[in-house]
Amino acid sequence: xxxxxxxxxFAPSPTGPLHFGSLVAAxxxxxxxxxxxxxxxxxxxxxxxxxxEPGAADxxxxxxxxxxxxxxxxxxxxSQRDDAYAAALDALKESGAAYPCACTRSQLAxxxxxxxxxxxxxxxxxxxxPAGAIARAWRVRVPDLNVRFHDRIHGxxxxxxxxxxxxxxxxxxxGLFAYQLAVVVDDAFQGITHVVRGADxxxxxxxxxxxxxxxxLPIPVYAHVPLITNAAGQKLSKQTLAPALPxxxxxxxxxxxxxxxxHAPPADLVxxxxxxxxxxxxxxxxxxxxxxxxxxxxxxxxPDNLPDL
Ligand code: GLU
Numbered sequence: 084x085x086x087x088x089x090x091x092x093f094a095p096s097p098t099g100p101l102h103f104g105s106l107v108a109a110x111x112x113x114x115x116x117x118x119x120x121x122x123x124x125x126x127x128x129x130x131x132x133x134x135x136e137p138g139a140a141d142x143x144x145x146x147x148x149x150x151x152x153x154x155x156x157x158x159x160x161x162s163q164r165d166d167a168y169a170a171a172l173d174a175l176k177e178s179g180a181a182y183p184c185a186c187t188r189s190q191l192a193x194x195x196x197x198x199x200x201x202x203x204x205x206x207x208x209x210x211x212x213p214a215g216a217i218a219r220a221w222r223v224r225v226p227d228l229n230v231r232f233h234d235r236i237h238g239x240x241x242x243x244x245x246x247x248x249x250x251x252x253x254x255x256x257x258g259l260f261a262y263q264l265a266v267v268v269d270d271a272f273q274g275i276t277h278v279v280r281g282a283d284x285x286x287x288x289x290x291x292x293x294x295x296x297x298x299x300l301p302i303p304v305y306a307h308v309p310l311i312t313n314a315a316g317q318k319l320s321k322q323t324l325a326p327a328l329p330x331x332x333x334x335x336x337x338x339x340x341x342x343x344x345x346h347a348p349p350a351d352l353v354x355x356x357x358x359x360x361x362x363x364x365x366x367x368x369x370x371x372x373x374x375x376x377x378x379x380x381x382x383x384x385x386p387d388n389l390p391d392l
Contacts, residue, residue: 089121
């Protein structure tokens with residue numbers, strides 16, 4: 084038995100098959116959990132129904148299996164969890180932390196933006212809805228205080244939510260619950276102790292810590308692994324037309340993922356099978372050695388000449 088309980092998770096959005104960037108996040112989370120003797124869960128974040136692609140969730144699970152990333156227990160599916168999110172929103176409404184907002188996207192178009200390009204909500208509906216306005220979404224109030232947290236890769240960080248984010252959305256105008264709310268409700272429900280995910284979500288963490296504090300939920304330990312970009316420096320995503328993970332040449336993709344995570348396997352493992360490769364990394368995994376800098380996916384190196392994993 085492991086003295087320190089560890090429950091990690093991988094939480095893909097099934098908007099398409101996994102690409103190299105999502106493989107890096109999955110491998111890092113799997114390794115961190117296995118190296119700690121912990122559990123590793125999978126959660127399908129199909130909250131944003133219009134963005135999900137039919138069949139993508141199954142494809143993702145098959146891809147994880149193909150890469151040797153076995154998960155524990157049943158897969159939690161966010162589209163079946165509306166009652167839990169509604170209960171959390173009710174709690175925020177009852178405490179006065181959440182308020183209705185009538186602002187449209189175009190009304191906010193000129194609001195200042197933060198370094199991530201997100202609108203900093205100017206607080207238009209914070210005290211009351213403007214006369215005659217119709218509530219569309221729900222926002223949660225943020226305090227003018229620094230939220231401090233420790234990231235296992237990026238170190239000690241802080242963000243002033245009032246200055247850099249503003250009151251943020253917990254239920255969208257289209258009636259869908261927002262990612263920020265669902266993720267904290269589900270991380271708590273699944274007993275997640277350690278979150279390992281892509282660095283594109285680093286600056287979502289203070290919002291999530293704020294919600295965990297308001298809802299009395301435990302705050303997991305966070306680690307944000309390097310973002311993977313294409314040669315043009317864009318984050319790999321469906322929008323930037325990132326290719327699905329290769330079905331052949333998996334060894335090369337896995338080796339490249341480990342290199343991006345600062346754990347390139349030694350030369351004597353060239354030619355090793357997936358299982359041997361993963362066993363070696365589990366034994367050598369040091370999350371503090373994972374670099375903070377983004378890595379460039381190099382598709383030219385992806386297929387290798389060795390037999391497939
Ligand atoms: N579903 C999110 C994504 O695919 C990840 C959420 C998380 O790990 O907190 O980007």
